[in-house]
Amino acid sequence: MPEVPKVHINGVSKTYPGDKQAVQALQTVDLSIKAGEFVSIVGPSGCGKSTLLYVVGGFLDAAGEVLVDGKAIAGPGTDRGVVFQEYALFPWLSVRNNILYGLERGPLPAEERARIADRLIGVIGLKGFEDRYPRELSGGMKQRVAIARTLACDPAILLLDEPFGALDAQTREVMQDELLRIWLETRKTVLMITHDVSEAVYLSNRICVMSARPGKIVEEFKIDLDRTIPREQLVTSEAFNKARNEVWISVRHQALAAEKAAHAGS
Amino acid sequence: MQEADRASLLSSPVGRVLPLLLIGLLWQAVSASGLVDPAFLPSPARVGYAIYDLLAGREIRDNLFITLWRAGLGLALGSSVGIWLGLMMARSPVFRAYASPIVGGTYSLPKSALIPLFILWFGIGTTTTVCAVFLACLLPMVVNTAQGVASTPRVLVWGAEALGTRPRAMLWQVYLPHALPDIFSGLRVALGFSFVLAISSEMIASTNGIGKLIFMYGENGAYDYMFAAIACVVVVAFLADRLLLALTEKSLRWHESARGR
């Protein structure tokens, strides 16, 4: 019997009622993700990548169905942890309390929750910052807390919406390595949206390219890189650059097609 | 003197009080010169003595407490109902649709105009005052709370949902904390209104309270006591405002606008 995919997106479309006319964001998207896979979705701006993620997260209604472990989702849930580009930390809670937030809704006793929170604070390297408020943290630190907060509930699936988009180049690289390390350790199923093709190639083992709006998946790339070698070697290797170029050309193709369609329409 | 030294001197506690002392000196000079009839402008010394006399006696304290009690009660009631209404308006489009014209309409009506109506209904006394204060405090709290709740970023709500927050818990866990800064700034406005309406109402018709006291001193020609009582009101209002600011700062240490660290 074939293995049930961890996440199965089946014929999902999403239309927004617009100011002047309806806008179709997604056009029958089909995608199957196996447990432990790291899938990235790339595509031109405005193609609906984030919309797809929000549908999988259960925040937006859509036509079609999203199945997790074979069962249809019914709104947001702790089985799918989400990390947003804007961090979405609770500004009125300290780092520690932000991370404890998800745990407090669970069945664990207080000492266990505290232990998990402390361990995660160590994992993200923010020991000593437990009692700080988000406003006192840099962008990178905030995103670490956001990731830790999501991991605290131990979701099987991680949904990441351009998680490093708001960070500067250096911080972004550091965070990418962090994420890679966490994924290699925990082997969670990850679905990531990014506009950075290099980032997608660096982190994922599968990349889906989305067309311009209305979005649908038009091409898929399997990425098979040896991620145990250091970053400098990996990023300068031939295999990496070959993959990066292929994906980049595919995305560019979609972006140009979108521009042409826009000019033809106007 | 260097620019920076001068600036720090000016903003030191002494530096900040100095202009007030200068005004006091000016006042003393005008009184002493006899330019103005002492009946119209009692000298600072006489007003000072009156303040001392009042504070030592029961009159001002009793009446001040009555006024503060009325203002405080109206403020508490008005704020709680206002926060609740603001929450409803932000979370229920239907409620907002029908309530907002009424809420918007009350903005334009001076609440003190309703005092004669309340006197017709409740007679002169505490009920009338508390009603007037209640209505005046309502609007700023509704508007500010609604604004604070409605401006909650959707990623914050979604993040909370993905972490397992129940829909009913969203109110306490997400919306109200996010609205807290706006609620506090509405509270500051409402505090000011509570004083204005309490004193207005007492001046218009009441048998007691500091507003009535001020008016009575005026009618009886005891102008130094009148000035003294007004000075007390100014100081109390100032202190109440500072107290609220201190409370705000303490509760909003997490907010972007907070100072320090």
Add this chain to the structure above:
Amino acid sequence: MTAKAVSQRGLYFRSLISVLTVIVLWEAGARAGLAPALFLPPFTKVISEWWSVCADGSLPLDLSVSLSRAAVGLGLATAIGVPLGIAMARSRFLHWLFDPVIALAFPSPKIAFLPIFILWFGIYSLSKILLVAFACVFPILIGSFAAASSVNRVLIWSAASMGTSRMTMLFRVVLPAAWPRIFASLRVALPVSLITTFTAEMVSGGGGMGATLMYSQRFFESPTVFAYILTMLCVGLLLDALMLRIQAAFPAWSTAP
């Protein structure tokens, strides 16, 4: 029809429904004798009373007295508050001099000062105008100060690098940049001017809407009381709508989003 136009129409419609509901309930409740006529005269009776005080000229007279007091007071407050606020933003010394007085007086209920104004200026218009000016000057002053202080430094720098003199800088750069927020503070001060006028008239008489309102209350003429209150409400609504219209007519006068 665009969604926006539909929702605007919807808004008027819903406002109408809300207002009509209130009126209908009012009339029905009064007629049904839910409350004594003294407490709640029927809406129709209030309207007919309103009509008669309009016709005999007493309401228009009172209204014009009150509005002129409020207007002069507000004008005075603007004439003092705007220049002083801007001056305080540009002169450290002035800021130091006036700030403690403003900080002390701002939270206090200005109505408490009415007896002083009556003592000095009598119970007729002068005391009320000056009290209104006193009450309104603070929000205008504070608003103008905040507006002038927060003019984007970049604007001033680029003007300076083009050789602008201090005077020109004030009128061609600072004032236009600060104007939207200054205008916003005027909008805030407008209801303050009305409230202060009405309240002062209610407390001390001397003609105007407030005085007649109290007079009617003392003689238990409730339809008149209601009629005057409704008039005050309508005047407030109209004036605020007027301010909005003015703001809309000059897009540069609204604060940037």
